[in-house]
Amino acid sequence: MTGDTGQGDAIISATGLVRRFGDLVAVDGVDLAVRRGEVFGFLGPNGAGKSTTVRMLTTLLRPSGGTARVAGHDVVSEAGEVRRRIGVALQDAAIDPLMTGTELVRLQAVLFGIPNSIAQKRGADLLDRVGLTAAADRRVGTYSGGMRRRLDLALSLVHEPEVLFLDEPTTGLDPMSRMALWEEVRYLNRERGTTVLLTTQYLEEADQLAGRIAIIDHGRIVKKGVPRALKDEVGSPTLMIEVDADQRVAAEVLARYGTERTVDSGMLGIGLEGGAQQLTSVVRALDDAGITVVHMELNAPTLDDVFAEATGRRLEGADETESDVDAPPPTPDRTEDDPSAVTEGQSGDEPPRRRRRSAPLRAS
Amino acid sequence: MTAVDDAGGRVDLGTARTGSMAIVRMMVGRNVRGIRRQPATFIPTLVMPIFFVITFSGAFGFAGRVFGNGNALSWYAPMAIIQGAAFAGVTIGFSTARDFETGFFDRFLLAPMSRLTLIGGALGAAVLRSVFTTTAVLVVATIGGVAVPGGALGVLSLYLAALGVSIAAALWGLGLVYRVQSTNVGPIIQVGIFVSIFLSTAQVPIAAMSGWLASVARVNPMTNILRMARAGFVPDQIAPPAGFGVGWSEMWPGLVALAGTIVVLGLFAIRGMRRLTP
Numbered sequence: 294m295t296g297d298t299g300q301g302d303a304i305i306s307a308t309g310l311v312r313r314f315g316d317l318v319a320v321d322g323v324d325l326a327v328r329r330g331e332v333f334g335f336l337g338p339n340g341a342g343k344s345t346t347v348r349m350l351t352t353l354l355r356p357s358g359g360t361a362r363v364a365g366h367d368v369v370s371e372a373g374e375v376r377r378r379i380g381v382a383l384q385d386a387a388i389d390p391l392m393t394g395t396e397l398v399r400l401q402a403v404l405f406g407i408p409n410s411i412a413q414k415r416g417a418d419l420l421d422r423v424g425l426t427a428a429a430d431r432r433v434g435t436y437s438g439g440m441r442r443r444l445d446l447a448l449s450l451v452h453e454p455e456v457l458f459l460d461e462p463t464t465g466l467d468p469m470s471r472m473a474l475w476e477e478v479r480y481l482n483r484e485r486g487t488t489v490l491l492t493t494q495y496l497e498e499a500d501q502l503a504g505r506i507a508i509i510d511h512g513r514i515v516k517k518g519v520p521r522a523l524k525d526e527v528g529s530p531t532l533m534i535e536v537d538a539d540q541r542v543a544a545e546v547l548a549r550y551g552t553e554r555t556v557d558s559g560m561l562g563i564g565l566e567g568g569a570q571q572l573t574s575v576v577r578a579l580d581d582a583g584i585t586v587v588h589m590e591l592n593a594p595t596l597d598d599v600f601a602e603a604t605g606r607r608l609e610g611a612d613e614t615e616s617d618v619d620a621p622p623p624t625p626d627r628t629e630d631d632p633s634a635v636t637e638g639q640s641g642d643e644p645p646r647r648r649r650r651s652a653p654l655r656a657s
Numbered sequence: 658m659t660a661v662d663d664a665g666g667r668v669d670l671g672t673a674r675t676g677s678m679a680i681v682r683m684m685v686g687r688n689v690r691g692i693r694r695q696p697a698t699f700i701p702t703l704v705m706p707i708f709f710v711i712t713f714s715g716a717f718g719f720a721g722r723v724f725g726n727g728n729a730l731s732w733y734a735p736m737a738i739i740q741g742a743a744f745a746g747v748t749i750g751f752s753t754a755r756d757f758e759t760g761f762f763d764r765f766l767l768a769p770m771s772r773l774t775l776i777g778g779a780l781g782a783a784v785l786r787s788v789f790t791t792t793a794v795l796v797v798a799t800i801g802g803v804a805v806p807g808g809a810l811g812v813l814s815l816y817l818a819a820l821g822v823s824i825a826a827a828l829w830g831l832g833l834v835y836r837v838q839s840t841n842v843g844p845i846i847q848v849g850i851f852v853s854i855f856l857s858t859a860q861v862p863i864a865a866m867s868g869w870l871a872s873v874a875r876v877n878p879m880t881n882i883l884r885m886a887r888a889g890f891v892p893d894q895i896a897p898p899a900g901f902g903v904g905w906s907e908m909w910p911g912l913v914a915l916a917g918t919i920v921v922l923g924l925f926a927i928r929g930m931r932r933l934t935p
Binding site: 355404 | 676679680683687690691694695756759760761762763764765766767768769770934935
């Protein structure tokens with residue numbers, strides 16, 4: 294693994310973190326070290342164990358094994374001290390629809406013991422920063438999804454935390470709201486030095502925001518490092534081809550130019566070892582074999598390639614009905630042995646499976 | 658961790674202690690706002706006890722002599738008030754369950770405060786709701802002609818019993834909700850309350866009961882709580898004082914029953930809360 298950091302300078306550190314729900318292992322020995330002042334991306338598909346890990350790091354869930362420290366304090370034995378120093382915006386904006394934005398800011402300030410004089414000014418500033426001043430006195434039930442997320446972010450900042458946990462902060466948001474939230478995260482990190490750990494299933498989000506990332510799959514971290522370095526590890530660009538002939542014949546031709554890569558079903562993929570210069574040769578060889586190319590694209594390595602290299606399947610557009618440890622808990626995973634928190638058929642202790650995605654996704 | 662206050666001074670938030678009373682006030686305030694903004698969640702807890710007073714006293718009015726003073730309303734009004742207080746308590750359990758389901762409860766769990774404060778805030782809201790319902794039912798009963806020969810002390814013992822029951826019911830509801838974290842637990846909460854009320858002297862005095870029901874009612878703490886609630890309304894069925902009035906003999910068993918119930922259910926709720934987070 295690349296880009297690992299020692300635990301010494303880490304503001305968030307986890308060693309062998311495990312969380313079991315009955316027989317199911319949702320998080321299976323996660324080691325993590327996040328440096329002070331960085332944006333760290335925790336990337337993985339639904340059910341990988343991202344949210345469960347975050348719930349343990351934010352003291353909402355007791356680990357079954359291992360240790361973790363946040364801002365210098367143990368998440369179990371010094372949970373109160375950890376809570377004082379962290380801000381958390383969870384997957385589902387935890388907001389009472391009957392309250393107004395202003396009331397929620399006030400509530401958050403009271404919960405963190407912030408004097409009223411400070412809370413009022415800071416609350417107004419935060420609501421202004423996230424563009425909710427005009428809606429501050431409206432009931433949150435009337436807010437859009439993006440407004441709720443922005444309010445949730447503002448609430449998590451009321452006590453000026455050292456570390457900010459954002460659990461899938463942009464899931465379900467429109468592109469504009471997503472970019473506005475990214476900008477806010479950048480601002481917090483750059484201008485205020487806030488350490489941010491963000492979980493996401495969006496590759497672009499991790500690429501845009503995170504200085505370092507960890508890829509988690511089936512409860513285990515399978516890759517860690519700086520996004521660029523991880524992409525460089527993948528090496529050659531991915532050539533994806535759709536043909537109107539027998540794929541086996543086409544695959545034999547392609548095998549001459551590189552090793553097979555996991556791509557969307559219906560497509561063939563190789564790591565094109567000679568790069569773009571080889572494209573003409575590939576097309577010519579396919580033509581010589583009597584194969585017509587319907588669609589072709591050459592992509593520089595992406596985090597999706599990194600994910601595919603590590604797990605044998607694609608993350609982008611992955612089937613969201615897959616196992617779902619992280620799903621927002623109707624019966625949440627807080628109690629010690631609640632197996633209902635993990636969807637049937639998913640087990641964190643399974644080794645990563647190498648398989649192609651079953652849902653067809655046409656690349657363009 | 659520091660912040661700049663209005664005067665430009667630095668406030669150390671790392672050492673700022675969360676004020677428990679402020680949190681309790683805030684939680685009670687949120688509950689009151691919830692009643693105002695969504696009255697549908699409160700109205701049934703107010704209407705049901707009034708409905709019980711009217712229907713029970715109407716249905717059993719013919720059997721007035723059974724109740725000691727010939728007035729069924731005096732017997733059933735305190736029972737309905739206790740029931741209303743219990744509803745007020747369990748409603749807090751329901752609203753907490755909704756907070757779990759929406760994720761809002763995480764906001765409380767993520768705050769650096771004593772977990773007992775969270776329970777305290779919920780109990781504060783339960784007490785406030787039960788004061789509303791107790792007063793409303795008492796007013797309706799008074800309009801209906803109920804007399805309080807026990808005077809102010811009788812009314813006080815009724816309120817004391819009602820507030821205690823609302824606390825006990827809230828603790829029962831919270832204890833279950835902290836474990837199940839879902840509104841699915843609602844029926845279990847209600848069954849517990851109904852069983853405890855109707856297997857007591859809620860409907861008729863022990864003297865009018867027979868068989869297993871009388872045996873259960875004798876040991877059910879609710880019997881003594883109801884006895885205390887009725888002290889100012891009907892002559893005591895177990896140890897009638899020399900003259901009519903609220904006697905210590907009617908009060909202390911009720912107080913002990915309330916204290917015991919609250920301690921047991923308090924431990925149940927606290928243990929449930931402790932299971933939630935480190």
